[in-house]
Amino acid sequence: MRLARSITAVSAAAFASIAMSTATAAAEPVVVTETPVTIFQLPAHSLVVSGLVVPGIHAAAVTAASPEPGHVTFAAPTRPEVCATTFGGALVRIDYLNIATGNAGTVTVRPCENFLEPTPTRATANTGSGPVVFSVGLTGTAYRPTAGQPSIPGVGTFTAP
Incomplete structure (x- = not known):
């Protein structure tokens, strides 16, 4: 028993x-795994001023990862202390061109995660596979049109899987 x-x-x-x-x-x-994409770039640069009126320069570098062949997810993450300057509220615009296929387009991402703006922090684009060139520009938002200004645009290249 x-x-x-x-x-x-x-x-x-x-x-x-x-x-x-x-x-x-x-x-x-x-969990979707993304393959990191190596980028060679000259990032966009912005003059930033803190609340204590201390000037500095911020390099808005772009990162990329590939969730699947022919698609690339762009981001431009930045540090929280940069978001507390006049750069807070800036958007990063990425214009890309695939030299092999002719695919071209524009994506805009928000580098500051805590800034109240509907623009995403990451954006996926159909770049196609092959060599891609891109330019990076900094723009303001409707709330802060001069955020991240004055700035110098950047350029870069990578090979999309």
């Missing part, structure tokens, strides 16, 4: 363990 109870208890525990692991596996989000 004791053996039957022990077997029943062990099988119930095993069944509960399997049910919990299945429920946990179903609840986990699907």
Whole structure:
């Protein structure tokens, strides 16, 4: 009798363990892996001034990753202390051209994550596979039209997978 109870208890525990692991596996989000893309660039530069009227220069560098062949996700992340200057509220505009396929377009990203602006912090573009050249410019928003100004545009190149 004791053996039957022990077997029943062990099988119930095993069944509960399997049910919990299945429920946990179903609840986990699907993670899309992106392949980093090496970029050679001269970033866009902006004159920034802090609240203490201390001037500086910020280089708005672009990063890229490829979620699938022919598509590239652009971003231009920056440090929080830069977002607390006159650069806060600036947008980074990326104009790209695939030399092999002729695919061209523009994406705009927001470098400051905590700034209230509907522009995304990352944008995926259909660049096509092959060599891509791009230019980077800094623009303001409707809320802060002079954010990130004065600035100098940047250029770069990479090979899209």
